[in-house]
Amino acid sequence: QVQLVESGGGLVQPGGSLRLSCAASGFTTSNYAMGWFRQAPGKEREFVSHISWSGSSTYYTDSVKGRFTISRDNAKNTVYLQIDSLKPEDTAVYYCARGRARYGRIWSEDYDYWGQGTQVTVSS
Secondary structure: OOEEEEEOOEEEOOOOOEEEEEEEEOOOHHHOOEEEEEEOOOOOOEEEEEEOOOOOOEEEOHHHOOOEEEEEEHHHOEEEEEEOOOOHHHOEEEEEEEEOOOOOOOOHHHEEEEOOOEEEEEOO
């Protein structure tokens, strides 16, 4: 069955970096766009970034542009989110998700499978 497992979260100081990974199984990742979303305490889940099936197209929400980088390694069935210059407002549970098509979208309804999430906490 389809599974997405995130890892790489943790506690980091402001200005620090983390690399999140999303290991996929049960399907061929090269056929699908992949996305990252996050949910902060008391807030709704929000879109962060998506990447097309080949990795040639990426998109970011404005608040993370220039600080986050999404990438993928289809040979390893893994999607990554490099997050740099972390801010306290980046604190959230980060989820990866499989898109319903080859090119990503910003709406959660356009994703059909989700991981369990990995916690990122930015605090001094």
